[in-house]
Amino acid sequence: MNNERKFKIKCASKNIVMKTIKNNNLGNNNTLDILDSIQKVKVSPFFKSKVLNKIEQHKEEKVPLFPWFTPQLQFASLAIILCVNITVIYYSISSTETTEVQLSEFETFVQEYHLESSNSISIN
Amino acid sequence: MANQEEFIEKLKSGNQVAFSQLLDDYQQKVFHTCISFVPNKEDAEDVAQEVFLEIYKSVSKFKGDSKLSTWIYKICTNKCLEFIRKKNAKKRFAFMQRILGNEIPIDKTNFFTEFNHPGIQLENKEKSETIFLAINALPESQRVVFTLAKIDGKSYQEIVDITGKTLSSVESIMFRAKKNLQKKLEFFYKNE
Numbered sequence: 001m002n003n004e005r006k007f008k009i010k011c012a013s014k015n016i017v018m019k020t021i022k023n024n025n026l027g028n029n030n031t032l033d034i035l036d037s038i039q040k041v042k043v044s045p046f047f048k049s050k051v052l053n054k055i056e057q058h059k060e061e062k063v064p065l066f067p068w069f070t071p072q073l074q075f076a077s078l079a080i081i082l083c084v085n086i087t088v089i090y091y092s093i094s095s096t097e098t099t100e101v102q103l104s105e106f107e108t109f110v111q112e113y114h115l116e117s118s119n120s121i122s123i124n
Numbered sequence: 125m126a127n128q129e130e131f132i133e134k135l136k137s138g139n140q141v142a143f144s145q146l147l148d149d150y151q152q153k154v155f156h157t158c159i160s161f162v163p164n165k166e167d168a169e170d171v172a173q174e175v176f177l178e179i180y181k182s183v184s185k186f187k188g189d190s191k192l193s194t195w196i197y198k199i200c201t202n203k204c205l206e207f208i209r210k211k212n213a214k215k216r217f218a219f220m221q222r223i224l225g226n227e228i229p230i231d232k233t234n235f236f237t238e239f240n241h242p243g244i245q246l247e248n249k250e251k252s253e254t255i256f257l258a259i260n261a262l263p264e265s266q267r268v269v270f271t272l273a274k275i276d277g278k279s280y281q282e283i284v285d286i287t288g289k290t291l292s293s294v295e296s297i298m299f300r301a302k303k304n305l306q307k308k309l310e311f312f313y314k315n316e
Contacts, residue, residue, distance in 0.1 A: 032305070034251050035274050039243040043155040044169060048147050051176045055143075058177060 132192060135183045143180065150193075151176075154200050160275040161204035163241040163256050171207050175200045194285040197278075201268060201286060208260070211236035235260060258308040266301035269294055 110116055134142035154175050159168035178199050186195055235257055244252045259267055268287060272278045278286070283294050 032255065032274075032302075034244075034248045035255065037245065037248060038241070038252070038275065039245075040156065041159055041165065041241070041243040043151050043172070047151055047155070047169060047172070048144075050169075051147060051151075051173050052144075054173055054177050055180050058181070 128192065129188070132183075132186065132188065136186070146179070147176065150196055153193075154196065157197060157200045157272075157276050158204055159241065159243070160271050161201070162207060162237055163239055163244075163252075164237040165240055165242055167207070167237050171203050172200075174207075175203050178203065190285060194282075197282070197286045201272070205264065205268070208236050254309070254312060255305075258305050258312065261308055262301055262304055266297055266304060269297045270301040270305070273298060 131142060131145075135146065151172070155168060155172045158171045158175070159165065162168045162171055175196070179196060182199075186192070190198075235253075239249075239253045239256065241252065259270060262270065265287075269283055272283045272286065273280070280291060280294055280298075283289075284291050287294065289297070
């Protein structure tokens with residue numbers, strides 16, 4: 001008797017769960033059906049004039065001289081110019097230093113081997 | 125067909141009359157697609173205006189590979205997605221600001237716009253809002269296909285042309301979108 005009662009309760013609760021799931025699914029389908037009942041919305045009567053105004057404004061905007069020369073490109077070219085400048089300055093400084101060293105070495109060589117040409121001309 | 129080509133050539137040369145004709149022909153259709161993605165009349169109109177400005181700017185690049193209408197709907201879909209992305213990003217930024225202590229009033233829902241669709245009856249408003257919220261939570265490809273098919277009322281062939289996907293791909297995306305939507309709505313109703 002007790003077992004039978006338990007079984008009946010189990011069946012009833014199962015039925016309730018099934019009904020809830022069914023209702024939920026029905027609810028979803030009904031919810032999605034609402035999409036079919038959406039009515040067409042008319043665009044505002046001033047829409048066309050607004051668009052034409054926007055286009056006029058766009059025409060009035062100044063067209064840049066070099067549209068392809070974007071800010072990113074401008075920045076990149078500035079960085080390249082700076083790098084080239086720094087490199088040129090660095091090499092020019094280092095080359096003057098080497099010529100000075102080479103000159104001093106040459107002078108000592110000339111002095112050591114007495115290769116100096118006498119500039120003084122003796123007038124007899 | 126020849127007329128169509130002639131019309132496109134006129135548009136390319138910047139003919140005002142041709143553009144005016146294009147506006148007359150497409151303003152309602154473009155606006156309808158926009159309001160399907162963005163359920164707010166003012167926002168949808170702004171996006172539709174952006175669409176026509178983009179058409180004006182880039183009609184010279186139109187190669188004629190597809191129909192003019194397909195090309196217009198492509199621009200329209202992209203503009204709507206761009207708008208939604210921007211709005212969602214703004215919402216996230218506002219949320220971060222709120223966390224960091226700079227109080228900015230935030231909407232109750234996480235929806236990207238204030239729900240204001242004049243084509244939805246008042247008694248269906250709440251349910252429709254829930255669906256639009258669920259659609260917004262779908263992956264982008266599913267959102268596009270579902271919106272174009274179920275809300276904008278486009279045929280599968282038109283969606284194939286607009287998205288550039290195959291018919292079978294569109295069908296499977298639509299199937300997954302419906303499944304996902306059902307799951308999301310079930311989850312919503314369970315937590316309600």
